[in-house]
Amino acid sequence: MTDSDTALDMVRETRFLINRVDDWIFEEISPYLGQRVLEVGCGLGNLLSRLAGREKVVGLDTDFASVSRLKATYGSHAGMEVVQADIADESVLALRDYGFDTIVCLNVLEHIEHDEVALANMRALLKLNGHLLLVVPAHSWLYGSMDAAIGHYRRYETGGLQAKLASAGFQLTASKYLNTFGALGWWFNGRVLRRPVPPSDQLRLFNHVVPAVRAIEGWINPRLGISLLVVAQ
Numbered sequence: 001m002t003d004s005d006t007a008l009d010m011v012r013e014t015r016f017l018i019n020r021v022d023d024w025i026f027e028e029i030s031p032y033l034g035q036r037v038l039e040v041g042c043g044l045g046n047l048l049s050r051l052a053g054r055e056k057v058v059g060l061d062t063d064f065a066s067v068s069r070l071k072a073t074y075g076s077h078a079g080m081e082v083v084q085a086d087i088a089d090e091s092v093l094a095l096r097d098y099g100f101d102t103i104v105c106l107n108v109l110e111h112i113e114h115d116e117v118a119l120a121n122m123r124a125l126l127k128l129n130g131h132l133l134l135v136v137p138a139h140s141w142l143y144g145s146m147d148a149a150i151g152h153y154r155r156y157e158t159g160g161l162q163a164k165l166a167s168a169g170f171q172l173t174a175s176k177y178l179n180t181f182g183a184l185g186w187w188f189n190g191r192v193l194r195r196p197v198p199p200s201d202q203l204r205l206f207n208h209v210v211p212a213v214r215a216i217e218g219w220i221n222p223r224l225g226i227s228l229l230v231v232a233q
Contacts, residue, residue, distance in 0.1 A: 017200060017203040017207060018206060018210070020210035021182075021207070022047070024210060025135060025178070028229055034100075034101030035054050035056070036054070037051055037054055037058070037101075037104060038058045038125060039058070039059045039104045039106075040087045040122065041060065041106070041107075041111070042060060042082065043061060044066060044069065045069075045074070048070065048074060048080070052074075052080060053079075056079050056081075056100075057081070058082070058100075060084075060085055060092070061082070061083075062084065067082050070082040087112070087118045087122065088112050088114050088121065092121055096124060099127055100125055100130060101126070102130060102131050102133065103126055103131070103132050104133045105122070105135075107137065107227070110136055110153060110155065111152065112153070116164055116167060119165060119167075120168045120169070122168070130233065132165075132230075133230075133231055134161075134228075134230040134231075135228070135229050136156045136227065136230070137152060137155040137228075138157075138183070138224075139155055139183065140154070140156075140157060142191070143155050144186070144187070144189075144191040144194065145190045145191075145196060146190035146196060147190060149197065156228055158175055165232050170233065174230070174231040175228060175230045176228075177223065177224060178225045178226065178229050179217075179225050180224050180226075181209075183225055185198070185206070186226050
């Protein structure tokens with residue numbers, strides 16, 4: 001296991017400390033979710049638990065341990081399936097017959113070296129007029145030690161991501177920045193202190209103030225955020 005794998009595993013585990021952020025993202029994407037959903041990069045299942053009850057839900061991940069863990073958890077759930085595969089490999093196109101009306105990819109695209117190939121494969125897996133729901137790390141200038149430690153190839157600007165989506169055959173229909181305060185914390189920890197992962201105590205503290213952050217960002221249109229949420233068709 002590489003240092004990057006170890007750091008990423010730590011981040012995946014500590015993600016459960018900020019469950020209110022996951023609730024926030026889920027509420028943002030919920031209006032666009034259909035009944036046949038593919039989650040690209042399902043990780044440890046933070047989102048899968050929220051998708052249960054739909055007609056068909058497929059979780060996709062490259063990590064054998066994560067896939068095995070989720071198969072044990074969701075293998076008996078009607079309409080749910082977990083698959084080990086790489087969205088940037090053409091073999092994933094075997095899933096086209098599932099007829100997905102929604103693809104969700106949350107904080108995963110930045111881990112894929114050839115993100116244009118991954119986006120083209122997502123387009124091939126979606127039904128006509130289906131929705132692609134992306135959350136990616138925002139702002140190239142925020143790239144720091146934590147991005148490098150957990151295997152981020154890049155952070156995204158709106159214009160650059162829009163161009164990649166268009167090249168893959170998507171039309172951008174909505175985008176917004178999320179979590180301005182998180183961006184400031186990421187900058188301080190990754191660019192100033194050069195830490196490899198966010199401290200757990202900071203994550204616990206931030207989880208308590210998420211409702212206030214959401215309320216503030218509901219009143220304004222932030223031009224800064226740790227994440228960029230994109231809806232494309």
